Amino acid sequence: MAGKENNFPPLPHFVPLKPCFYQDFADEIPIEHQVLVKRIYRLWMFYCATLGVNLIACLAWWIARRSGANFGLAFVWLLLFTPCSYVCWFRPAYKAFRADSSFNFMAFFFIFGAQFILTVIQAIGFSGWGACGWLAAIGFFQVNVGAAVIMLIPAIMFSISAVTMAIVIMKVHRIYRGAGGSFQKAQTEWSSGTWRNPPSREAQFNNFSGNSLPEYPTVPSYPASGGQWP
Numbered sequence: 366m367a368g369k370e371n372n373f374p375p376l377p378h379f380v381p382l383k384p385c386f387y388q389d390f391a392d393e394i395p396i397e398h399q400v401l402v403k404r405i406y407r408l409w410m411f412y413c414a415t416l417g418v419n420l421i422a423c424l425a426w427w428i429a430r431r432s433g434a435n436f437g438l439a440f441v442w443l444l445l446f447t448p449c450s451y452v453c454w455f456r457p458a459y460k461a462f463r464a465d466s467s468f469n470f471m472a473f474f475f476i477f478g479a480q481f482i483l484t485v486i487q488a489i490g491f492s493g494w495g496a497c498g499w500l501a502a503i504g505f506f507q508v509n510v511g512a513a514v515i516m517l518i519p520a521i522m523f524s525i526s527a528v529t530m531a532i533v534i535m536k537v538h539r540i541y542r543g544a545g546g547s548f549q550k551a552q553t554e555w556s557s558g559t560w561r562n563p564p565s566r567e568a569q570f571n572n573f574s575g576n577s578l579p580e581y582p583t584v585p586s587y588p589a590s591g592g593q594w595p
Contacts, residue, residue, distance in 0.1 A: 386456065398462045398540070405533055409455045412484070412526050416443040419487075419519035422497040426516060429509040438495025454480055458537065467553075470541050474534070481530040488523035498523055 371384040387393075394402050416439070423439040426432070454477040461469035490498020502516035 388459070393463045394459070395462065401536060402459060402462050405455060405458050408526070408529055408533060409450055411522070412450060413447045415519060415522040415526055416446060418522060419497055422516045422519045423495060425512040426497060426501070426505070429505070429512040434493065435495045442495055450480060465544065470537070473537065477530065477534060481527060481534065484523055484527040484530060488520060488527050490520060496523065
């Protein structure tokens with residue numbers, strides 16, 4: 366963003382890296398959508414925390430059964446989906462509400478829908494997927510009760526994430542359709558290239574309102590009162 370310094374992710378000063386994104390809900394998101402966008406952001410943080418808890422549960426799974434494949438996959442999911450989920454579905458949602466961008470709404474629906482399906486699979490807990498879901502946790506009570514109890518925690522968290530994602534999809538879709546969004550608008554943004562960095566609503570308003578009144582080059586000089594008109 367021009368004139369705005371990136372502030373996310375917040376990194377300590379001693380880290381030789383700089384933030385990659387600018388994020389300010391109060392500054393960029395319309396006030397009527399700030400609560401929803403903040404909830405989507407908290408959902409992203411909760412899902413990342415779920416992946417972290419799942420890694421610990423897969424470690425307990427590994428220790429109890431001597432099988433490290435699920436722990437390895439859980440580690441990959443944590444490293445992969447923590448940044449990718451932010452970039453691939455939270456940022457499109459943020460930019461969609463910031464600029465009323467149909468293309469970013471479409472990107473959010475497509476990627477977030479795929480994330481929802483994956484989260485449901487993780488909540489179910491098929492063996493070999495690197496996720497401690499319900500099937501893996503309940504079936505493990507016959508092997509090790511302590512490890513099974515630990516494995517139940519990410520199963521519950523994955524379920525909460527999946528339910529919350531379904532609610533978010535319905536709410537965002539209702540707002541999008543109510544505002545007149547369509548696939549044709551998304552195609553127009555794609556062809557024009559505005560999807561890359563759509564202007565904020567404030568910038569769109571300023572460009573629209575602009576200097577709509579004519580500017581006079583000079584101010585006419587009238588004679589003093591009581592004089593003769595030419």
